[in-house]
Amino acid sequence: MTITVQMVLERLTGPVGRLDPTVDTLKSGRMDAEVRKVAVVFMATYAIIKQAVESGADLIITHEPTYYNHTDEGAWLSGNAVYERKRALIEESGVAIFRLHDYVHSYKPDGILTGMLKKLEWEAYSDPAEINLLTPPSSERHTVRSIASHMKSRLGIESMLIAGDPDLPVRRFGLMPGASGGRRHIEFLESRDIDLLIVGETNEWETNEYVRDAADMGLAKALIITGHQKSEEAGMLTVVEMLREAFPELQIAFMESTLAVQRI
Amino acid sequence: MTITVQMVLERLTGPVGRLDPTVDTLKSGRMDAEVRKVAVVFMATYAIIKQAVESGADLIITHEPTYYNHTDEGAWLSGNAVYERKRALIEESGVAIFRLHDYVHSYKPDGILTGMLKKLEWEAYSDPAEINLLTPPSSERHTVRSIASHMKSRLGIESMLIAGDPDLPVRRFGLMPGASGGRRHIEFLESRDIDLLIVGETNEWETNEYVRDAADMGLAKALIITGHQKSEEAGMLTVVEMLREAFPELQIAFMESTLAVQRI
Numbered sequence: 340m341t342i343t344v345q346m347v348l349e350r351l352t353g354p355v356g357r358l359d360p361t362v363d364t365l366k367s368g369r370m371d372a373e374v375r376k377v378a379v380v381f382m383a384t385y386a387i388i389k390q391a392v393e394s395g396a397d398l399i400i401t402h403e404p405t406y407y408n409h410t411d412e413g414a415w416l417s418g419n420a421v422y423e424r425k426r427a428l429i430e431e432s433g434v435a436i437f438r439l440h441d442y443v444h445s446y447k448p449d450g451i452l453t454g455m456l457k458k459l460e461w462e463a464y465s466d467p468a469e470i471n472l473l474t475p476p477s478s479e480r481h482t483v484r485s486i487a488s489h490m491k492s493r494l495g496i497e498s499m500l501i502a503g504d505p506d507l508p509v510r511r512f513g514l515m516p517g518a519s520g521g522r523r524h525i526e527f528l529e530s531r532d533i534d535l536l537i538v539g540e541t542n543e544w545e546t547n548e549y550v551r552d553a554a555d556m557g558l559a560k561a562l563i564i565t566g567h568q569k570s571e572e573a574g575m576l577t578v579v580e581m582l583r584e585a586f587p588e589l590q591i592a593f594m595e596s597t598l599a600v601q602r603i
Numbered sequence: 604m605t606i607t608v609q610m611v612l613e614r615l616t617g618p619v620g621r622l623d624p625t626v627d628t629l630k631s632g633r634m635d636a637e638v639r640k641v642a643v644v645f646m647a648t649y650a651i652i653k654q655a656v657e658s659g660a661d662l663i664i665t666h667e668p669t670y671y672n673h674t675d676e677g678a679w680l681s682g683n684a685v686y687e688r689k690r691a692l693i694e695e696s697g698v699a700i701f702r703l704h705d706y707v708h709s710y711k712p713d714g715i716l717t718g719m720l721k722k723l724e725w726e727a728y729s730d731p732a733e734i735n736l737l738t739p740p741s742s743e744r745h746t747v748r749s750i751a752s753h754m755k756s757r758l759g760i761e762s763m764l765i766a767g768d769p770d771l772p773v774r775r776f777g778l779m780p781g782a783s784g785g786r787r788h789i790e791f792l793e794s795r796d797i798d799l800l801i802v803g804e805t806n807e808w809e810t811n812e813y814v815r816d817a818a819d820m821g822l823a824k825a826l827i828i829t830g831h832q833k834s835e836e837a838g839m840l841t842v843v844e845m846l847r848e849a850f851p852e853l854q855i856a857f858m859e860s861t862l863a864v865q866r867i
Contacts, residue, residue, distance in 0.1 A: 551863035552649040599815035600764040
């Protein structure tokens with residue numbers, strides 16, 4: 340049986356139904372094109388697209404945008420050297436690119452979260468009613484530092500940012516991958532009885548300053564910021580597993596990226 | 604002569620005229636209150652407000668918000684323990700807090716930029732028509748790494764993030780303190796003939812990924828991200844100087860903060 344782009348996308352969006360509006364659109368390629376190999380990635384970078392195409396992928400499923408803005412708006416980038424070169428690579432290759440962001444976050448439970456909990460071996464900590472609320476058994480002793488250290492080793496992170504006391508004991512904590520925004524971070528931290536919130540990315544003047552103030556008031560609150568990519572990338576393994584199960588005859592490759600930035 | 608909050612604010616907003624809308628409002632205190640001491644800060648944190656009040660300041664001029672969001676909206680924070688405790692400190696002390704963000708950026712030239720150029724000893728590099736476009740004399744040899752190293756020492760930064768090649772030669776570069784947003788970053792980088800853009804803060808999926816792609820295409824483009832606070836804090840020295848000149852009888856204290864986050 341020929342498998343098409345459309346059939347793959349129906350499998351990935353089906354659990355949610357139709358979202359409208361959504362940023363999850365086909366960025367390139369055709370719905371009726373045949374698929375033999377799928378590359379699942381966090382971000383459709385120039386290097387990853389090249390690597391995927393050279394390895395024979397005809398469909399790329401990316402969590403984040405292709406063109407440096409949330410809606411992949413291209414008009415303001417028209418004529419931009421980097422944009423035009425990336426677009427030329429994509430068009431000449433014929434590869435189909437689909438963004439899977441809103442749908443995977445709308446799975447019940449959130450597909451990125453379940454993938455991250457699995458990778459972090461935190462599934463047993465997770466509250467069934469609210470899976471990003473994590474409570475280790477009372478026999479275990481955790482601090483902000485020990486949790487950061489565990490995340491570094493499981494996710495391959497060199498260093499991360501924290502606000503608050505690194506040696507604060509942690510009885511219960513929250514996990515919000517990605518960049519949910521200051522208000523959602525602050526409301527979660529305030530409304531749940533947690534010592535620590537772990538996020539991917541913040542606006543510095545929002546979450547960071549809230550937790551700095553809380554710690555300066557002597558409240559037992561801390562924040563870990565892992566970086567956006569490392570907070571969600573392994574979550575896309577949920578998609579890899581779904582596709583392998585639904586389409587055993589397809590090649591499904593999970594392609595990780597280096598980080599966009601390095602620390603000097 | 605009695606100096607009031609209103610007189611100080613007239614001096615600071617006068618060069619611009621009336622902005623509407625603006626986030627630059629009196630967050631606490633009264634316009635007709637007498638001022639004897641002004642504290643000039645980057646961010647009105649809980650610790651800085653305490654320190655300012657204890658040192659006798661009756662007016663705080665802050666570049667960034669007091670309540671963890673750009674417009675200092677308080678309704679959604681009502682009942683929040685950190686918010687209520689900060690508000691109580693402010694109200695009990697009677698200190699006046701004014702945000703000076705839009706006005707100082709609207710000075711001709713931008714007051715934060717002129718303060719940063721002075722602190723960085725880059726005034727001579729600056730293009731008179733566009734002061735954040737910087738061209739060292741051709742006799743000087745610079746790289747991304749050497750510029751980062753100079754910034755670390757002048758601004759007291761431990762480490763910073765870069766995209767692109769740290770050893771890229773830099774003939775001309777741009778300086779955009781704060782968080783101007785991906786589109787403005789990308790358009791500046793593309794439309795000026797620069798090798799390097801220096802910014803305070805980014806959204807990771809925007810500027811970072813654009814420069815990563817550019818570098819992976821072999822283009823001579825690099826990015827330095829210093830962190831938001833260090834990219835603007837010394838710029839507030841412009842305000843300190845203005846106030847000292849206009850009100851020699853007032854005490855004007857510049858109060859720097861530690862960073863909200865640390866790296867582990």
